Amino acid sequence: MNLINQRVVIIGGSTGIGLGTAKEAIRQGAHVVIAGRSLEKLEQAQSDINSDLLQILQVDNKDENSLQTFFREIGEFDHLFTPGAAYMLGPITSDKEVAESCFQNKFWPQYYAVKYAVPYISKGGSIVLMSGAASQRPIPGAASYAACNGAIESLGKALAIELAPIRVNVVSPGTIRTEKDRKEAYEMYEGMTLLQRVGHVDEIAHSVIYLMTNSYTTGTTLFTDGGYVLQ
Numbered sequence: 477m478n479l480i481n482q483r484v485v486i487i488g489g490s491t492g493i494g495l496g497t498a499k500e501a502i503r504q505g506a507h508v509v510i511a512g513r514s515l516e517k518l519e520q521a522q523s524d525i526n527s528d529l530l531q532i533l534q535v536d537n538k539d540e541n542s543l544q545t546f547f548r549e550i551g552e553f554d555h556l557f558t559p560g561a562a563y564m565l566g567p568i569t570s571d572k573e574v575a576e577s578c579f580q581n582k583f584w585p586q587y588y589a590v591k592y593a594v595p596y597i598s599k600g601g602s603i604v605l606m607s608g609a610a611s612q613r614p615i616p617g618a619a620s621y622a623a624c625n626g627a628i629e630s631l632g633k634a635l636a637i638e639l640a641p642i643r644v645n646v647v648s649p650g651t652i653r654t655e656k657d658r659k660e661a662y663e664m665y666e667g668m669t670l671l672q673r674v675g676h677v678d679e680i681a682h683s684v685i686y687l688m689t690n691s692y693t694t695g696t697t698l699f700t701d702g703g704y705v706l707q
Contacts (some may be wrong), residue, residue: 477689480505484552484688487589488560490517493606494638495524496677497557497684502529504685509550511535512560513554528699537585543592554601555688556593558586561606566616578624585630596644602643602694604687605632609701627640628699636695643694645687648682650701670703 484501488494488508498508502525509531512518518532535546537560561582566574588603596602610618611625625648632646651658652675653667662674683700686707699705 479555479685479689481507482555482703483509484555485505485509485511485550485553486503486557486559487511487535487585488519488558490514491530492559493649493652493677493680494557494559494616495521496681497559499529500678500685501688502511502527505533506555509533509553511537511546511625513537522698524646527532535696537589538581539662540588540592543588547592547596549586550596552596552598554598555604555689556583556597556602557604557684558589559606563621563624565621568619570620571603573618575620578621579627581635583624583627583631587631590644594639597642599641600690600691602645603635603639604684605644605646607646607647607648607697609699609704610697612705613707632697633695640694643687643691644660645693645695646697647680647683647687648697648699649699650675650704652677652680665704666703668707669701670707673702675700675702 484506486494486498489498490512494702498510501508509528511533563577563581564574574640583690594683605627607628613620629646632644636644665674680700683698
């Protein structure tokens, strides 16, 4: 169970969890393509990783045509991970832009990424979607966010059935310490978990690599959240 000589595509791989997963996949011998909208961030990630096993490509994961062209250019590969998303949170009284933000920026981009990736994924390959622990333990004032993450987890199960033998799983992180300064959010989350701390990028990357490499795991959601959903 390893990634030696396998090809991994990560949409949203230039920062955070995506970048951490790219680094770990390369350490395990995979050829990795990281993609995103910002060429500057992609080039910075390329400089950071500094490996011949890495390729960078621009793609707008909110644009179907861009995704279709992207996967056509890549060709055949083995594993897809789709962590890239930016969205706004707000209560049920929020305006349309805020209310639909998570679905427009997190759900549909993953849905359409899979749609256009499927013809190119090997039969022994896998897809890892990303939701969030709020699907099981919603936070106040973010109903559409909780619903979106729940929808992604349901999508993972449905696709596992539809696309078998390609395996489809979901990773559901809690709050993760990234390069962003979110001290208040980190401190709040620490008190809401069994482990009393926020997570680290490499811990989520480890979970994603597990879902890629364990050939008997499909249709599952892996909660890497420090016990947030149990607290």
